Amino acid sequence: MGKEIGITVKKSEDFSEWYTQLVIKAELADYAPVKGLIVLRPDGYSIWESLKSSLDSKLVETGHRNGFLPILIPESLLGKEKDHFTGFNPEVFWVTRSGDGEIGDKLALRPTSETLAYTMYAKWIRSWRDLPLKINFWNSALRAEIKATKPFLRTSEFLWQEGHTAHADKDEAEKEVTDILEIYKKTVEDELAIPVITGKKSEKEKFVGAVYTLTMESLMPDGKALQMGTTHFLGQNFSKPFEVKFADTNNVENFVWQTSWGVSWRLIGGMIMVHGDDKGLVLPPRVAPIQVVIIPIYHSDEEKNTTLEKSREIKKELDTRKLRVRLDDRDQLTPGFKFHDWEMKGVPIRIELGPKDLERDKVVFVRRHNQQKQEHPINGLVEKIVMELDNIHNDMFANAQKILDERTGNVETYDEFKSELENGMLIKTPICDNPACEEKIKEETGADIRVIQDGCEDESSKCVYCSNQSKIRPLFARGY
Amino acid sequence: MGKEIGITVKKSEDFSEWYTQLVIKAELADYAPVKGLIVLRPDGYSIWESLKSSLDSKLVETGHRNGFLPILIPESLLGKEKDHFTGFNPEVFWVTRSGDGEIGDKLALRPTSETLAYTMYAKWIRSWRDLPLKINFWNSALRAEIKATKPFLRTSEFLWQEGHTAHADKDEAEKEVTDILEIYKKTVEDELAIPVITGKKSEKEKFVGAVYTLTMESLMPDGKALQMGTTHFLGQNFSKPFEVKFADTNNVENFVWQTSWGVSWRLIGGMIMVHGDDKGLVLPPRVAPIQVVIIPIYHSDEEKNTTLEKSREIKKELDTRKLRVRLDDRDQLTPGFKFHDWEMKGVPIRIELGPKDLERDKVVFVRRHNQQKQEHPINGLVEKIVMELDNIHNDMFANAQKILDERTGNVETYDEFKSELENGMLIKTPICDNPACEEKIKEETGADIRVIQDGCEDESSKCVYCSNQSKIRPLFARGY
Numbered sequence: 022m023g024k025e026i027g028i029t030v031k032k033s034e035d036f037s038e039w040y041t042q043l044v045i046k047a048e049l050a051d052y053a054p055v056k057g058l059i060v061l062r063p064d065g066y067s068i069w070e071s072l073k074s075s076l077d078s079k080l081v082e083t084g085h086r087n088g089f090l091p092i093l094i095p096e097s098l099l100g101k102e103k104d105h106f107t108g109f110n111p112e113v114f115w116v117t118r119s120g121d122g123e124i125g126d127k128l129a130l131r132p133t134s135e136t137l138a139y140t141m142y143a144k145w146i147r148s149w150r151d152l153p154l155k156i157n158f159w160n161s162a163l164r165a166e167i168k169a170t171k172p173f174l175r176t177s178e179f180l181w182q183e184g185h186t187a188h189a190d191k192d193e194a195e196k197e198v199t200d201i202l203e204i205y206k207k208t209v210e211d212e213l214a215i216p217v218i219t220g221k222k223s224e225k226e227k228f229v230g231a232v233y234t235l236t237m238e239s240l241m242p243d244g245k246a247l248q249m250g251t252t253h254f255l256g257q258n259f260s261k262p263f264e265v266k267f268a269d270t271n272n273v274e275n276f277v278w279q280t281s282w283g284v285s286w287r288l289i290g291g292m293i294m295v296h297g298d299d300k301g302l303v304l305p306p307r308v309a310p311i312q313v314v315i316i317p318i319y320h321s322d323e324e325k326n327t328t329l330e331k332s333r334e335i336k337k338e339l340d341t342r343k344l345r346v347r348l349d350d351r352d353q354l355t356p357g358f359k360f361h362d363w364e365m366k367g368v369p370i371r372i373e374l375g376p377k378d379l380e381r382d383k384v385v386f387v388r389r390h391n392q393q394k395q396e397h398p399i400n401g402l403v404e405k406i407v408m409e410l411d412n413i414h415n416d417m418f419a420n421a422q423k424i425l426d427e428r429t430g431n432v433e434t435y436d437e438f439k440s441e442l443e444n445g446m447l448i449k450t451p452i453c454d455n456p457a458c459e460e461k462i463k464e465e466t467g468a469d470i471r472v473i474q475d476g477c478e479d480e481s482s483k484c485v486y487c488s489n490q491s492k493i494r495p496l497f498a499r500g501y
Numbered sequence: 502m503g504k505e506i507g508i509t510v511k512k513s514e515d516f517s518e519w520y521t522q523l524v525i526k527a528e529l530a531d532y533a534p535v536k537g538l539i540v541l542r543p544d545g546y547s548i549w550e551s552l553k554s555s556l557d558s559k560l561v562e563t564g565h566r567n568g569f570l571p572i573l574i575p576e577s578l579l580g581k582e583k584d585h586f587t588g589f590n591p592e593v594f595w596v597t598r599s600g601d602g603e604i605g606d607k608l609a610l611r612p613t614s615e616t617l618a619y620t621m622y623a624k625w626i627r628s629w630r631d632l633p634l635k636i637n638f639w640n641s642a643l644r645a646e647i648k649a650t651k652p653f654l655r656t657s658e659f660l661w662q663e664g665h666t667a668h669a670d671k672d673e674a675e676k677e678v679t680d681i682l683e684i685y686k687k688t689v690e691d692e693l694a695i696p697v698i699t700g701k702k703s704e705k706e707k708f709v710g711a712v713y714t715l716t717m718e719s720l721m722p723d724g725k726a727l728q729m730g731t732t733h734f735l736g737q738n739f740s741k742p743f744e745v746k747f748a749d750t751n752n753v754e755n756f757v758w759q760t761s762w763g764v765s766w767r768l769i770g771g772m773i774m775v776h777g778d779d780k781g782l783v784l785p786p787r788v789a790p791i792q793v794v795i796i797p798i799y800h801s802d803e804e805k806n807t808t809l810e811k812s813r814e815i816k817k818e819l820d821t822r823k824l825r826v827r828l829d830d831r832d833q834l835t836p837g838f839k840f841h842d843w844e845m846k847g848v849p850i851r852i853e854l855g856p857k858d859l860e861r862d863k864v865v866f867v868r869r870h871n872q873q874k875q876e877h878p879i880n881g882l883v884e885k886i887v888m889e890l891d892n893i894h895n896d897m898f899a900n901a902q903k904i905l906d907e908r909t910g911n912v913e914t915y916d917e918f919k920s921e922l923e924n925g926m927l928i929k930t931p932i933c934d935n936p937a938c939e940e941k942i943k944e945e946t947g948a949d950i951r952v953i954q955d956g957c958e959d960e961s962s963k964c965v966y967c968s969n970q971s972k973i974r975p976l977f978a979r980g981y
Contacts, residue, residue: 051624051625053571053621054574054617054620058573060621061569062568063566063567066568086543086546087546087550088540088543089546091538091657091658092643093535093657098534110600114573114598114608116597118595119645120590121591130596130610137534140534141531150831156543163572165600177573178571180569
């Protein structure tokens with residue numbers, strides 16, 4: 022593979038350019054003809070499908086069901102919850118024509134579906150028997166991005182799921198937002214090998230229309246935090262304007278308590294940033310479209326026959342173990358080209374199989390994430406691979422956790438705050454309950470409160486900005 | 502269940518009203534706030550997911566992969582293939598604004614994605630090595646319906662899949678449209694128990710932009726034909742304007758040969774119409790969200806304990822066989838109410854379990870599709886249910902096939918044609934190759950050529966309309 026088709030910048034030197042080149046050159050996604058929109062190529066979509074399947078089964082297990090909502094929402098409906106409308110209005114795409122005619126009440130492409138879902142819920146919910154109602158929607162949302170767009174991280178249409186639940190009981194709804202956040206955390210840690218920090222968003226950063234928002238955040242190599250998923254306790258903020266009511270067991274009418282929550286393909290962006298290196302993608306084994314690539318190495322026709330035959334045998338065995346295996350038998354390409362190609366695509370394990378290895382009943386076994394190369398007997402190879410896929414996942418997670426731990430620290434002064442921010446640190450620092458302090462810090466440094474962790478109350482320190490008595494010690498960072 | 506929550510008309514008396522009531526009252530779907538749009542409730546979506554999973558695995562097995570395309574297509578791109586644009590333009594939803602600003606080149610909500618997909622394919626395909634390229638997209642399409650809309654059958658947004666393939670070779674592309682049609686047919690017959698008739702569309706009815714279109718059609722109880730899925734051989738009609746080219750093994754540039762194909766949630770509409778009855782839905786077992794419902798019958802607390810305990814035991818056994826089972830232990834509802842409720846929802850098998858049955862180690866076993874009721878020993882019940890689910894499927898398919906056969910007939914004269922059409926028949930009749938005859942028949946009777954079956958050449962008869970020598974004997978019907 023010539024330099025021009027490899028990545029031309031280093032991750033450590035031009036992170037943003039490295040990221041974009043990687044997405045395109047590893048063939049995960051490509052730019053669509055409309056600015057801010059991307060197309061997912063099969064490898065990118067396959068990662069999304071793996072994530073989806075893992076999360077979906079957890080949601081089904083916990084009593085959620087899937088549904089479908091249309092993409093068009095009338096303006097009058099979107100405007101029913103005022104804060105919500107004000108928050109989303111600037112980024113809404115509007116349909117104003119169909120065919121050659123004008124449309125009366127113009128139609129929004131859903132930026133999120135609370136207003137539509139709850140209009141339906143008001144029709145469907147009659148009594149306590151209909152509760153809880155827990156429906157999830159796998160769809161896409163559209164928000165016109167004016168800032169620079171970036172595949173997976175900031176696009177005007179993105180794939181996501183949005184869950185919408187209604188409960189008879191406030192506590193049950195609050196438990197839902199906590200439970201879902203745990204499910205999200207488990208999915209991200211178990212599938213993508215990314216450690217996350219969970220907690221509450223500040224008032225300033227919560228979802229428009231929510232009582233409060235819970236979040237999971239992770240650290241990216243450039244020191245910024247990536248919001249990986251959020252769950253919102255909506256209280257009765259929507260059930261009142263949308264009149265989502267139920268008759269309780271005493272036949273008294275009450276408004277329901279609601280939650281909504283979502284994760285998007287942004288998770289894939291996080292995975293690329295956290296694990297990728299200068300040679301390309303490094304895929305966590307459980308979501309890798311191809312987990313093992315076998316490359317036969319030969320010079321003569323006879324060598325080709327024997328190495329290919331053995332390769333097919335190994336592939337067959339791995340197939341029966343339900344692993345995703347590719348035998349790269351493309352002719353006319355050199356082994357070196359193939360090595361680079363699959364390194365770019367991030368395949369976790371590469372098996373090289375040459376005539377000399379075969380004579381000794383061995384193969385060469387290479388791990389993508391740490392470039393470790395070793396010989397391994399063909400005997401027992403399948404067991405080794407099955408085990409190594411888990412080891413690689415654990416190793417990748419431990420590496421990311423180590424970096425997260427090393428790069429999270431406490432600071433007490435604003436000077437320290439600013440310098441540690443430049444060092445790419447996530448910063449725990451005391452702050453008072455005056456919202457102006459958070460705003461000033463954001464204005465002056467670009468960093469804001471990413472997450473207020475459980476147990477981070479701190480009334481014995483001084484606010485990092487105004488030096489009054491602090492209330493909490495939340496986590497600050499610049500964000501994506 | 503009172504009359505007001507049952508279906509208030511008979512299938513045989515007001516088919517259209519029966520259909521709409523059924524969709525809403527069985528809680529498959531509901532009307533969205535925008536005219537022509539529907540929401541899928543969990544049971545409706547679950548049927549779609551079953552269909553999707555069955556079709557998807559067949560597509561993956563045959564080397565197709567999934568991808569994602571954004572929903573917005575610039576007007577300039579949609580206009581690149583002229584016939585295609587003219588065909589779709591009247592029903593396109595246009596985005597003209599985002600936030601408070603105007604958009605320059607207005608954006609279409611995809612009515613179908615040929616133009617966008619092939620813009621991408623032109624970038625991705627370089628040489629014969631990149632072919633065939635076979636990508637499928639599970640998404641929704643939007644076509645503003647001006648006629649009366651009907652859930653699943655005619656809506657302005659619908660769930661579907663669209664496959665788009667590119668081949669080096671014409672024959673290979675033509676084989677693809679035939680192979681996919683077979684996959685569609687198998688899916689519909691094996692999952693929905695609906696027999697279909699396959700063949701070609703006439704020139705007049707083919708997809709705008711295609712060289713030819715293959716179709717599968719089925720007979721609805723009102724005598725109309727429902728187009729259940731189509732595959733299109735696009736030839737080089739799109740590869741030329743979109744410049745989708747490849748270098749062959751001699752390094753000579755050629756345009757690719759293309760296909761596209763799709764099925765939508767219309768299949769669910771067909772299933773409802775073909776199998777439903779005056780009591781509600783009748784679901785084919787393989788797509789039923791609940792395949793077996795168990796209803797314990799009790800009057801005292803003691804009876805409640807024993808019947809519930811046994812019910813749970815049976816459910817547990819069925820669960821381990823991966824069946825979808827619901828134990829209806831809702832208190833305060835009578836068994837009669839529950840029977841009607843699950844009949845409305847079309848659950849294939851109902852198990853009733855009362856104290857007297859229990860004493861004799863028996864249950865009552867009821868089949869939804871033919872209302873057959875019998876006793877069955879608890880011993881061996883699970884095996885019986887597993888077997889019956891297949892039997893019910895086969896029985897439902899055979900019933901539908903029998904009706905299709907009885908209601909397909911040959912006619913030779915136009916008078917006969919018109920009267921048999923009123924009798925709800927699918928009509929095979931000879932026609933010449935003058936397109937005016939097909940058009941006149943459509944104008945005068947509302948029926949058109951639904952499908953030109955393989956081997957229906959007929960040059961020894963007289964055209965049913967103009968009495969000149971016929972060319973073919975295709976199948977006519979009115980369509981949805």
